Amino acid sequence: TESFQSETGHHVVVYYTLNPATPDTHVCGNAEMADFRYGVADGANSTADSTYISFPGNLAAKLPAGAQLVVNHHYLNAGMTAVPQAQSAINLYYADPSTPHTATNVMVVSDSTLSVPVGASTYAVDCTIDQAYSGWMQIPHMHSIGQHITITDTPAATGVPQQLFNLDWQPNYAFDPTIATKEALSSPMMFLPGDKIHIECDYMNNSGAVATFGTEMCLFVAFTIDTNNVGGRICDRGQWGGL
Secondary structure, eight states: OEEEEOTTEEEEEEEEESSOOOOOOOOOOHHHHHHOEEEEEEEOOSSSEEEEOOOSTTEEEOOOTTOEEEEEEEEOOOSSSOOSOOOEEEEOOOOOTTSOOEEEEEEEEEOTTOEEOSEEEEEEEEEEOOSOEEEEEEEEEOOTTEEEEEEEEEOTTTOOOEEEEEEEOOGGGGGOGGGOEEOOTTSOEEEOTTOEEEEEEEEEEOSSSOEEBTTBOOEEEEEEEETTOOOOEEEETTEEEEO
């Protein structure tokens, strides 16, 4: 993918939905954000520039037939000058059909019932891995009121927790790929049945109102080498389903 944003651009992401809507441009709502599925890749830049992202090796994203693409674009206008218009665009490139490719997908641990009260609080998310996943990149995710995130993986084979992330959060990390950890495709991080993922998210909510899922998040994403075409998978409140 190759993404472009004008002044004040923060990030632009390609999602897809299996519940098509009338094409338009509008302010995102929490309910539809919960319905979006991660599509291809994202870019972030604050000037009129472009960002190019490609998957390693022979990996390629597989989008289901009938899905509607959704371009989510975010802006931060912190300056004194009003910008009446802004623009985001993404070029999506097909994988070469003459070359064999392996699908890449995502394995997500989340809780769509997230509710962050006013003030300081800590939220925990737990999940037991249901099947084998090979991760080539892992990343935590929170939004603007996040303060700290800790993620551990406890393999069933050893029972010894392994710390994956222990990060003081900054709002610009929400779509910053530099906080991700990556593995060589030849030696991916393995998540095996019975392994336990534990996430703790610390918040400081000064908004005066409870923040719910969509406005705020507490999740872990592993980008997978989907050799068996399992597809996207999500563990939401400990229950597994397709993504």
